Amino acid sequence: MARIRSRGESDLEKEGFLNRHPHSSEDDSNDTFDEEEGNPSVASSRATSASYKPMLINKAYSSKRSSSPSYLGRMPRSIMRYLCLGVAVTLLIFIFSLVRMSYVAEQEVQEAIEQEKMKPKPPPWEDFPFLQRYYGGIRSMVPVVDNVPEYPRKEDEVEWEKLNITEEAVENLTPDEAHPARKERRKRAIQPSKRFEPYPSYTSPEYVAKYGEKVDCYLDAENTISIPQVRIYEGIPRGFPDMVMGSAKLLGLRDDICYDRFGRLGPYGLGYSINRGGSGAQQEGEREGADLVWQEAPEVDWRKVHWADAQQRCVLANNHRFKELPEKPRIDTFRAMPIGTVYNKRDDLVDFEAMPTKTPESPKRPKTGSERLPRTAVVIRTWWDYPYTPEDKIYLRSLISELTMLSGGEYVVHFLVQVKSNDVPIFSDDETYERVLRDSLPEEFRGMGTLWTEKQMELMYGGLEETNMRGLPVHGVYRSTFMPMQYFAYQHPEYDFFWNWEMDIRTTHHWYHFFDSVTKWAKQQPRKLLWERNSRFYVPSEHGEWEDFSQMVRIQTEHGTNSVANLWSSLNRANKDPNDPSSKTTPAGAMKQQGDKPIWGPERPLDDDVAMDTDPTPPTSFEKDKYTWGVGEEADLIVFNPLFDPDGTTWLLTDDTTGYNITRGRPPRRTAIITASRLSRKLLLTMHKETALKKHSMFSEMWPASCALQHGLKAVYVPHPEYIDRKWPTNYLASVFNAGRNGATGGARTSVFGEREHNFRGTTWYYNAGFPEVLWHRWLGMKFNNDGGEQWEVAGEGRMCLPGVLLHPIKRVELVQEGRRADQAG
Template identity: 30%
Template structure:
């Protein structure tokens, strides 16, 4: 009975009772009406489920109206416009208290050799815009302490490394270059920002539209308590700070993200507890100012719905919190201690970033599922043309890869059909995720990924479309990390680490890029292994979304993979631990001249310094 009828029975006015008597009565719920109501509800549900599964191959606007009638829409990004170039970089002071532009002792030494440059097994120096440098270990790491104990041969001024404060040097560099950035840069300090969720002064959820571009990137190197820092580790970290943090005029800031595994450390109980944990962690003094501590208790406080915090499953949770607490950066590189740059690290990261920025969105996913092999395709343009041909000018994902559990924040494509885009959308737009190896479709029948059934919180379960790109060394935008943070905190959505960034980026309609970084295989003329990784290439793919057979040879002989021993062997030979006076006994990508060993310009992973 309507409320108005109840009032009429108790209201003294006859006129009001006559008015209420003329009001329409609610319809009786007959069996026929009940059947009709149930049928309509089932039809609407079926349409939503159908579109949520068909979306990977449909333009996003087709199901958008249906989904947004049920789920509240979120604010979408506009189509990005290219950002104006920054002003010229100003020189900064290095660890010798001299401007780097005026300090030969801080310079890397690259030479020209008369032999041909080794052609990568995958990737391309030319297409990536990477310098073809040749350096000895001294030419590469001499400025950072390599060889300094040999007084007869070390020809640089020595540095008292314990007195170096890398946070202060980075802050001084920011002060010199502050005019180049839209906002005055926030200094790098050891002041504790991370707090438990119930004690934090930071908003629990933040979104992309709260920020304007700062044009700066955080380089976050993962570490853990008790790690024994070898001289080689220190050469590597110092070089990363100088070449990326200082020589770029502050466009990067380098941090050490330290996992405190001691469950009784009470890291966040007080400032004193935090400092004590840092001292106990064994982090060298020169790195204290750039160290940020976290532990599993912190993750549990912020992500109680996830229930799994191991690195192999949730390596990006600390990075999500980093983006929440350090929002002064547009992008965040997650690097590892067992990475090595055999050339200038800042130039390498710039090349990767520039390539990703200039890559179009169209078929970016498709290109990421194949390996660019020069001896099979030619240059990258030829490779991209082969991928385009097998996809008939179209793309599997255009806008968000729609699933019912994620409300995308990425822009609506500027044209309805990807065929009508002449590889223009996305050019000049920074990538939201840069992966460092190829991606694969989790739902493909031949996927060998051991984590393919580990997925929780998604309505479609294991049928949810996902892509994984090992290893989990990637760059993510602030917008992407904050979106993942929100989904984990509020909805408990979780997939393994290697799939987290690429999958969430695709679901949100954000830009993905796999630049053609050069990597090598330990046997130069191993055609069988080459074919095993090529797997027929783009021309023989029935879907245009990766090879039909995703199985591949063991990656132990690659210079870049999630496992492998060859990178360590290369470093040992380069450093002289396995030195040979002949080229025949040296890994082919190294060059020997006048008794010195030279390395080409590439990044390697993993390069273990312990358990060798």
């Protein structure tokens, strides 16, 4: 019998159907009913009332949650915790990094501020304006007497730029002549250059009677190839600055002429092609008037010239003009420094000895004179792998041509070649010696060289104390440049004088004119106060004439420069009350006005016996001498920078003395920066004996001058013309360059030599000067620092024309030939 359901049960079934969520699964429904059936309170409610909850229940709002969690809608709590922790840590790191960076940046700013405060100010000369009229051309030439120099100018003179000096004003042109069309036609015309003859009148009866007949020299054995002559222009470019130190007129040098590049170097290969034996450079561009160089003598094919043969023929032909040669020259290979090749290898070997012992017979014997000329060697210092450029070869050709060939052998050029490896057996094998010597020089100069090594010097001058100054050996070329020169002089007794010359020196001077002029001037210098004059730069615009300069030196030496008239003098510390009896006394600590003891005769070291029998002694006292001792005496040492006292200066090598007893102080010494100099045979042999026998030596630039000082030999600083690239006030310049003790260049920490040598950067003669490179390149028609060059010359005043000036250093000039460097042509 069917069970009749009560109303309550029917309502419960409906309730269950209506309570089912459309998206709920059957399992969810079952779970819900099971939960309700197991709950007593719910069961009892069903029995009493069917309305215990609403008829329609939305499951989404029910407080009951499914026991099975869903991972599709939310992230697990553990992952969220780690994620939040990571974000927090990242924020903390970021904040700390910002703080750290801010602190570091602040520290760097503070350090930069401190460094800027401590940073030394640039030297005053860097603020001086550059001079521009060094680069004037041959189209703006004026006579020297009419030139208004751009520099130096007195304080009461108008600046050169404001004078408005025009070509029309200089040449006094009429308005019609100054018309642009006529001016353009005039611009194309320049004055012709002239042949320069600085040599003595060799054919004059007076010269022939005194020195004999000079035989002309040629480049070939047939006596057909002559050397073209140097050519000059009279005058200088308009506004060209005067020399700031030294004087051309004082030395007897021509100061009323200038040299362009073709007139000066054209005879030696500049300006014509390689196919004709030239350098291949400067064939285009500004060349007006250049061909006059080869008008009297054609271009020389330098590929066919062998200088050793030509020089030897020249010396042989003029042997009668010079003193007799020693009967037996030293010929041992190891000890003798042979010239060109090994003398005693074979009897039939061609002898390239520089000075043969007798002249070959000739059909017409030249006349001899009443006196004989001294023999002089010009020794070029180089090394075995030196890279010779075409410009180097031009420089060397000019030296040999002007000093040897055109003078009839008055000078003989040698190459002193350093072999930098001590492992090459040049003294153990003749073939090795000849091979190394042959490979060390360009083909046209082979046969003129001498090899040497530092190991050879160590053997010849053994026993020297090794101080390792600056970590360098005492026998090395840096500290003992003159060791091989000493030994060269010892092995070559035929020479009276030796020029120690370098590969990085250039000059616009004619070589013979320059060497002859400075030698004659040095010969006429009196010994009295000579060392004191040697120690100062001569600035004509401040010091006046040479006689005025010499008088100033005498006063500074006798009385000093520390006077009451000097505001900063310590003498001003004294009490000047006339009523105070102590006013005439100098307080403790104040310097006294005092001069220097003048040098008169040898200056001996305190504790070393260096006296030699050949040392000269003064013929009278210093006070009695009337500036006569030394006049007409050949200088034992000629240098081109002042001979300063290094004691007390900041020069790094002042203490580089070897073998002396320094218990009571260093020996007396003098220094001349740059080793280019002329040394007498007497001085070199004195240096040789000091080194070999007494074991004494000094740094290269200090050794010759100090030896001359200690032995009473005659040393002369030649005040040659020097220029500067900026507008220095001349009174300031004189005070800077003569800032040593009592107006000299040395003897005090204020010396320009040492920490203050940066002041030389703009000069034309110093080992680290920069101005020589600028002048030389611009003069050669090349661009330098984007200035000058072919277009600049053609559009402007033409190619540069420089008066005689000595330049150092000039490093590896790369001439350009047909769009490529001449040293790469081949």
